[in-house]
Amino acid sequence: MNLETLLSLPRNTKKTFFVIHDMMVIFVAFWFAESLKANYNNEWSSIANWFAFxxxxxxTILLFVKMGLYRAVTRYVSTRILSTAVIGCxxxxxxxFISVLVFEQRLRLALPIVYFLMLVVLITSSRIILKAILTDRSNRKQMTPVIIYGAGQSGRQLLEAIKQVNEYNAVAFVDDNPAIQxxxxxxxxxxxxxxxxxxISRYGVEKILLAIPSASHEERKIIIERLKKLPCEVLAIPGMKDLVDGKISVSSLKKVSVVDLLGREPVAPNPELMGADITGKVVMVxxxxxxxxxxxxxQIIRQHPAKLILFELSEFSLYSIDKELNETQANASNPVEIIPLLGSVQHRKRLNSIMKAYDVQTVYHAAAYKHVPMVEFNTIEGIRNNVYGTLFCAQAAIDAGVETFVLISTDKAVRPTNTMGASKRMAELCLQALAAESGQKTRFCMVRFGNVLGSSGSVVPVFExxxxxGGPVTLTHENITRYFMTIPEAAQLVIQAGAMGxxxxxxxxxxxxxVKIIDLARQMIRLSGFEVKDENHPHGDIEIKVTGLRPGEKLYEELLIGEEVQKTTHPRIMTASExxxxxxxxxxxxxxxDSACREMNQMALRQLLLEAPTGFAPKDDICxxxxxxxxxxV
Structure with a gap:
């Protein structure tokens, strides 16, 4: 009968084995103590001794049962169970002592001590040895050797979690603190x-587990920069919240994200700016x-608006965000009323009706077609949605007496080489023109930023x-660069910028x-535990292929048109004169x-975009x- 067969036996059967084992241990301890009597003479034949035994x-067995010694699962035996065994002994x-005294009516005081020492050694050591065998049984060879980076509290918790499963075999701690090295x-x-x-070479380590939730972003970035050059996948526990909540487990480990490399230490949001256009107001997104x-x-729902109106064209996307927000509000003492509405920003009457019906006070206009090639392939719809959708939203806001209207713009609106960028610059021009009208009560502003990590249009999920x-990883040009920001940081800054306008x-x-995108691709490959396959490393794992620039795509993006840039009270928000x-x-x-769109006149539409002050300089023919x-x- 092998070990796996024994482990698969019913729990009661395994308990019976332990009872038999402990009976044998008591037998050995009892007769060993008896053998130490000075007048030891044929003690085996004494009925009194057998009664005492x-x-x-x-x-003792009844005592062990009562104390719960047989309820403990041996492979997870803890210090508490061992201390229970010692007390039982x-x-x-x-x-x-009492049994020998009653049945034999004679006793040396040293014998109970010998019996105790013998019993406690045999009872505890047998369980410790069995635990070691179970922990170190044959399938350990199939477990992944890992290093835990961080020997603090979270690192120790992670080690305990690893011991409970058969996935990882921790071989060492690594820590920056010289005091514990x-x-x-x-x-x-x-x-x-x-x-x-x-x-790594000594133990064949395949993964490095980061257990440094309290490290600052800059410290974390330095560590990951060092680790990404090694032939190992890097995983991390999510953060301090999981440590506090006691949720550190093997299942909570996640791949180190490029956010850890590209993101920055966030600037704490200004509470006054965050709540200025939201708290107690009816907000529409x-x-x-x-x-x-x-x-x-x-972010908005955390600022406690009076109502939050979700306006979305996609039914599934609307359902998803509505469900998520309602779940977060389920246990709130004063839940925010969430209103999910389907509709297109191209339907001005629908927008008018909504804004007036709910007395909307703040609008964040994030609806847009933003994928450059898709807008290039569908020019009319791109213009309709991005330009006229923004215009109709803005006009509906004016009609409904909305206080603040914030447009989510893009760095691609600066000297655009594609229709998407040109359409977003036209949207900016619409708001600038409406804002300059005399007697305008609605406050219009626009916030321009680059790519956000993890968005549907980001290269990050594509590369992942x-x-x-198994690859290859594709990018359009070796020298292409992009700006990146995390989605939460972008959203916070948008809200704060809107309040400053x-x-x-x-x-x-x-x-x-x-960031150079080819460097980003290499970092992601290495962080996943693979080697880049190229001319210098023909036996690498994943190749990077250059496919050529897509229609309308720039090598690099800009954020400003003019040079007149002014700082604001926020260190990460600037204002530009355009x-x-x-x-x-x-x-x-x-x-x-509008006429060109109705007539599907692509030539006229392109000419109008070129003549408008958008800075449009297309690199491709009409696509x-x-x-x-x-x-x-024809």
Whole structure:
């Protein structure tokens, strides 16, 4: 019968084995103590001795049952159970003393002590040895060798969690603290970070588990920069909240995100700015189910608006964000009323009706077509949604007496080389023109920023899927660069910028340094535990393929048109002075564009975009798929 067969036996059967084992241990301890009598002579044949043994054994087993010694699962035996066994052995020694005294009517005081020592050693050591065998049984060879980076409280908790499953085999701790280096914690030695490479080759380590939830973002970034060069996948526990809640487990480990490399230490939001346009007000978010729109909703609901209106074209996206927000409000003492509404920003009457019916006070306009190639292939719909959708929202806001209207813009609106960017710049011009109208009561502003990590249009989820599929990872150009920001940071800054506007403001978010996308791809491959396959490493795991720039795609993005940039009271929000047109002039261009869209006149539409003050400089011919099909048929 092998070990796996024994482990698969019913629980009661295994308890019976332990009872038999302990009976044998008591037998050995009892007769060993008896053998030490000075006048030892044929003690085996004494009926009194057997009565003494029987009473000692029976009462001890009943005692162990009562104390719960047989309820403990041996492979998870803890210090508490062992201490229970020691207490049981002490009481058993007292039973031994009384039994021998009653039945034999003679006793040396040293014998109970010998009996106790013998019994406690055999009882506890057998369980410890069995636990070690079960922990170190044959399937350990199939477990993944790992290093735990961080020997603090969370690292120790993670080690305990690892011991409960058969997935990882922790071989060492690594810690930056010199005070605990060269020590041993829970039987694992603590090494310096400089020794990781040697540990990887010595133990065949495949993963490094980060247990540093209290580290600052900058410290975390330095550590990950160091680790990404190693041939190991890096996983991390989510954060301090999980440590406090006692939720550190193997299942809570996640891949180290590029957010840890590209993100920044967030600036604490200004509570006054966060709540200025939201707290106690009726707030409406268009495109509420999108990446930015949904995060805006999450941030807004924390500021306790009177009502939150979710306006979304996609039924499933609306259902998802409505369900999520209602779940977060389920246990709130004063839940926010959430109103999910389907509709298109191209339907002005629908927008008018909603804003007037609910007396909307603040609008965050996040609805847009933002994927550059999709808008290039569907030019008319892109213009309709991004330009006229924004215009109709803004006009509905004016009619309904909305106080604040904030447009979510993009860095692609700056000197655009594609229709999407040009359409967003036209949307900005619409708001600038409306804001400049005399007697305007609605305060318009726009917030311009670059890519957000993890959004539906970001390269990050695309790269993650390609890496998970074994590659190749594809990018459009070796020198392409982009700005990146996390979605929560972007949403917080949008809300704060909106509260700072006085009318017609173009706010620009500080995106930090631009990132070379090929470097991002390499980092993600290495953090996943793979090696980049290239000319220098022909036997690598995942190849990076360059596919060529897509229609309308830039090598790099900008955030400003003019050079007149002013700082604001917020360190990550700037304001820019941009070229604008008065409404009387812009209205004519919009009328011509509307006619061109109705007539599906792509040539006229492109010409109007070129003539408007958008800075539009297309690098490709017209890419609209339907227009091209018609051209081929002529």
């Amino acid at each position: 029987a009473s000692t054994a029976l009462l 002490v009481i058993s020694a007292v039973i031994f 060269r020590t041993t914690i829970y039987d694992l030695p603590v090494y310096r970070p400089s020794e990781i490479k040697d540990l 268009t495109g509420a189910g999108g990446s930015i729109g949904s995060e805006l909703c999450r 899927a390609q890496i998970a599929g 006085i009318g017609g403001d173009v706010f620009v978010l500080d995106m930090g340094e631009s 070229v604008m047109l008065p409404w009387s002039e812009l209205e004519k261009i919009l009328q011509y564009m 609209d798929l339907v227009w091209r099909q018609h051209q081929q048929a």
